Amino acid sequence: MFKLDLKKVAIAFGLSIFAVSSLSAKEEVIKLKPLPLDKRAVDAAVKYKVENGEYAGVYKVNPQMDKANPKYGRKATPNEIKAWDIDVRYDWQGLPEGQGTAEEGSDLYDSQCAMCHGDMGTGGLGYPMLVGGSKESLKNQLLKPGDEPPIRTIGSYWPYASTLFWYVKTGMPFPHPMSLTTDQVYSLVAYLLQQNEIQIEGKDIEDDMVLDKKTLMKVVMPNVDGFYPDVNGPDGPQVMKKFLSNPANYGTPTERCMKNCPTGKVVHIKEPLDDGIRPPISQVRDLPKVKETKGGGDPKIVKLYEDKCKACHGNKAIAPVPGDKEAWASRIKQGKEVLYEHALKGFQGMPPKGGHMDLDDETIKKIVDYMVEQSK
Amino acid sequence: MNGGKHILSKEIKDKEVASRRGFLKNIAASAVAAGTVAPMAAFAEDDPAIINEPEWGTKLGEPVDKNLYGMPSPYEHNVIRRVHELLSSGDMYASVAMCPVQDLEGIITPNGLFFNRCHGGVAIVDPNKYRLMIHGLVEKPLVLTLEQLKKYPRESRIHFIECPANGSTEWRAPQFNTLQFLKGMMSQAEWTGTKLSHILKDVGIKPEAKWVLAEGSDNSHMGRTIPLEKILDDAMVVWAQNGEALRPEQGYPVRLLVPGWEGNLNVKWLSRLEIGDKPWHAKEETSKYTMLTPSGKAIRFFWPMEVNSVITRPCPDKDWKGYKKGDVIEIEGLAWSGHGKVKGVDISFDGGKTWVEASFKGLVLPKAWTRFSYMYKWDGKPLLLSSRAYDEVGNVQPTIDQEVKKMGVEAIYHRNAIVTWEVKANGEVNNVQIRS
Numbered sequence: 133m134f135k136l137d138l139k140k141v142a143i144a145f146g147l148s149i150f151a152v153s154s155l156s157a158k159e160e161v162i163k164l165k166p167l168p169l170d171k172r173a174v175d176a177a178v179k180y181k182v183e184n185g186e187y188a189g190v191y192k193v194n195p196q197m198d199k200a201n202p203k204y205g206r207k208a209t210p211n212e213i214k215a216w217d218i219d220v221r222y223d224w225q226g227l228p229e230g231q232g233t234a235e236e237g238s239d240l241y242d243s244q245c246a247m248c249h250g251d252m253g254t255g256g257l258g259y260p261m262l263v264g265g266s267k268e269s270l271k272n273q274l275l276k277p278g279d280e281p282p283i284r285t286i287g288s289y290w291p292y293a294s295t296l297f298w299y300v301k302t303g304m305p306f307p308h309p310m311s312l313t314t315d316q317v318y319s320l321v322a323y324l325l326q327q328n329e330i331q332i333e334g335k336d337i338e339d340d341m342v343l344d345k346k347t348l349m350k351v352v353m354p355n356v357d358g359f360y361p362d363v364n365g366p367d368g369p370q371v372m373k374k375f376l377s378n379p380a381n382y383g384t385p386t387e388r389c390m391k392n393c394p395t396g397k398v399v400h401i402k403e404p405l406d407d408g409i410r411p412p413i414s415q416v417r418d419l420p421k422v423k424e425t426k427g428g429g430d431p432k433i434v435k436l437y438e439d440k441c442k443a444c445h446g447n448k449a450i451a452p453v454p455g456d457k458e459a460w461a462s463r464i465k466q467g468k469e470v471l472y473e474h475a476l477k478g479f480q481g482m483p484p485k486g487g488h489m490d491l492d493d494e495t496i497k498k499i500v501d502y503m504v505e506q507s508k
Numbered sequence: 509m510n511g512g513k514h515i516l517s518k519e520i521k522d523k524e525v526a527s528r529r530g531f532l533k534n535i536a537a538s539a540v541a542a543g544t545v546a547p548m549a550a551f552a553e554d555d556p557a558i559i560n561e562p563e564w565g566t567k568l569g570e571p572v573d574k575n576l577y578g579m580p581s582p583y584e585h586n587v588i589r590r591v592h593e594l595l596s597s598g599d600m601y602a603s604v605a606m607c608p609v610q611d612l613e614g615i616i617t618p619n620g621l622f623f624n625r626c627h628g629g630v631a632i633v634d635p636n637k638y639r640l641m642i643h644g645l646v647e648k649p650l651v652l653t654l655e656q657l658k659k660y661p662r663e664s665r666i667h668f669i670e671c672p673a674n675g676s677t678e679w680r681a682p683q684f685n686t687l688q689f690l691k692g693m694m695s696q697a698e699w700t701g702t703k704l705s706h707i708l709k710d711v712g713i714k715p716e717a718k719w720v721l722a723e724g725s726d727n728s729h730m731g732r733t734i735p736l737e738k739i740l741d742d743a744m745v746v747w748a749q750n751g752e753a754l755r756p757e758q759g760y761p762v763r764l765l766v767p768g769w770e771g772n773l774n775v776k777w778l779s780r781l782e783i784g785d786k787p788w789h790a791k792e793e794t795s796k797y798t799m800l801t802p803s804g805k806a807i808r809f810f811w812p813m814e815v816n817s818v819i820t821r822p823c824p825d826k827d828w829k830g831y832k833k834g835d836v837i838e839i840e841g842l843a844w845s846g847h848g849k850v851k852g853v854d855i856s857f858d859g860g861k862t863w864v865e866a867s868f869k870g871l872v873l874p875k876a877w878t879r880f881s882y883m884y885k886w887d888g889k890p891l892l893l894s895s896r897a898y899d900e901v902g903n904v905q906p907t908i909d910q911e912v913k914k915m916g917v918e919a920i921y922h923r924n925a926i927v928t929w930e931v932k933a934n935g936e937v938n939n940v941q942i943r944s
Contacts, residue, residue: 164898164902164903164904165902166901166902167848167900167901167902172901173737173738173741174735174737174738174741175738175768175769175811175812175846175847176812176847176901177768177812177846177847177848177875177901178847178848178849178874178900178901179741180742180848180874188849188873188874190871190872190873190874191663191665193663194661197661197663197706198705200661200706201709201710202659202660202661202706202710203710204652204656204657204659204660204710205650205651205652205653205656205657206650206651207648207649207650207651208641208642208643208649208650208651212641212651213641213643213649216641216779216780217643217780217782219721219723219731219782219788219790221784221786221788221789222786222787222788222789223786225784225786258597258599259597260597260795267804268804270800270804270805270806271802271803271804272918273802273916273917273918274680274917274918275680275917276680281918282800282804282918284795284800286795289795289806290794290795291789291794292789292794294789295789295790295791295794295795298731298790298791299791299795302729303627303628303727303728303729303791306601306602306628306727309628309727309728309729310729358804358805358806359794359798359805359806359807359808360805360806360807360808361807361808361809363787363808363809364786364787366718366785368718368719368735368786368787369718369719369735369736369737372735372809372811376810376811376812377901379814379902379903380914381807381914382807382810382814382914382915382922383906383910383911383912383913383914383915384814384815384903384904384905384906384910384911384924385903385904385906385910386902386903386904387904388854388863388896388898388904389863390854390862390863391861391862391863392861392862393860393861393862393863394860394907394909394944395858395859395860395861395942395944396859396909396942396943396944397942397943397944398859398892398928398930398940398941398942399681399682399940399941399942399943400682400930400938400940401681401682401683401684401685401938401939401940402681403683404683404684404685405592405594405677405683405684405689406684406685406686406689408592408593408594409590409591409592409686409688409689410590410591410592410593411586411588411590413590413686413688413825414586415586415825415826416586417583417584417586418583419582419583419585420582420585442599443599443601446599446600446601447597447599
């Protein structure tokens, strides 16, 4: 007993000494030796070799493999390459011939883009805002509620207009990409550049100005110099290797503090996001509850809903989602004929037939029926 | 007899018995009635899970032809990927399903739990119509079918894939009290395919070539620029994960594997590789996947996933409520680096003031998850538990203060700061941040 008490006293004493002395105690750090540049790969990582039949000292390799020269497949034809090679590089390599105007782009935008990106690219429907912000705003840091955030849009952030063309051409409209003609892409690009007040050779983009390959290639985006490192030169990969080899460039230390290290206050979660997790987190090991399912409906119609409608009608920020009784109640009240008409002819953000003109009227009505049935 | 309350078998539930003899009689009677073997006499200290024959031991199991593709036990139905509408544009197509990292064992993620990030839904590609085209600055542009691709010599490698947005909700403050949403945009598999260097030998790369555009064939036509040097170093085209064909969520039938690099560079549903002399500046290397810094300028082409670690046991999901003062508890976690092998992991119990070295266990592979472990005798007092990894190139996982000082809070991507769990005296574990 006596011994134990002594120990307790010693511990208490030691702790108090520690607490006081820690104010002036020196940090104890272990400095790491950085890997020399010549041993690093393009990303500043270790460049592993095959030695003694092992790769990186852990994987056995068959030495015959690298000596072999297998040849399979066949030569691609020029037409095949043309069909797939539709990217547009920052130096405009790959930009196809074509033309369009902001005026035509505006109509296209309203019918095919506004339901997700908001009127005139203003966002607000969950999908990216396309217009607005400023290069100046990029210096903003949203540290606490009320601070102005940086606004990253095509006009304020994107370094190259080529990316806009390529993105619209191969990725938009989101539910059915690759459905726009090259001229339609030119028109949408003209409209989006116009809305972002991008000038071409010092001149505004007027509604009826024809944007073609030659004029588009003159566009210089306001934030073209807003990115680093500069990788476009012939030594781009080497520039990256040097950049990434200096961890100070990205806030990474090279020493391990072991004792008396700088620390700080404990910050707890103030606004937990856990409530939105689907399904809720659970560590329970039990048998799953049998789910109550609504009559599934015609599988063909369900598939059509999923393929053609769900991109918008699966996102409550844009359109009522099947099963959301609250959102559907007032709509169902209007009667099916009204809903059919809205679906067929368009209503507010909803384009005629949701933009799927390939579907006949009866099919659209069946999809409406399905969505209503799920939401009663 | 001894006054203890009996734990009764199913057949005689609710029957009170006055004596051991009476109890046995009752059991015998009900057993005869039910036509089963009588269970043993049981007392409060006996575990009914042992005393009573479990129902699965008294009947046939499921026939072997029931699940010809095996499924997890139905009792594991809560070990699943999970979603959150705030983590996407509000839809479930350009979105992410998070991996339940808290429930993983070892270093391999089962295929059904592998995190799923895609930019336009999961494409279901017909393998018979699959083609890979390699063209650009080459002597011989090449087309391969899946069958032809699989004729190249195979290799298997274990690598993590991590989305650079992993943990991006935590730049300003802690927000998720679950490991699944704090670090669930990553998983690890054993990938099988062929090294791109094998295929590229045949196409004759022109001397001015420096970059490769990798493009997927899905809705988003994801394109990313990769330096040729990396493609020839350790990049692979892979068609299998953990011994079976890639899952659609991972790019079936073929994805690119760029070990250690940002997840989105590992292009899924890979259809095209174009060799060029300049980088492309695709949408996912300009408008997204660039890191805005407080200067107003953004870093682009930040390829490798930096050194990182997290303690997985305990974590908010796997707390210490089942432990008590004096228990010797294993603290376990994952460490990884896209720059190479993890060289070591330190653990702190006091919010980062003092650190001790943890041990590795299992395989230590390059550009791969590595398990670390520390045996700790808990004195039942609250802790601030953190892990800090360092890697072969000499990089150390930063504190939040160190990272934010350089990067600000608007970078979105590449957040690898030290994670701290608050362990309370009652065993509850919470995600907290240590800030000066």
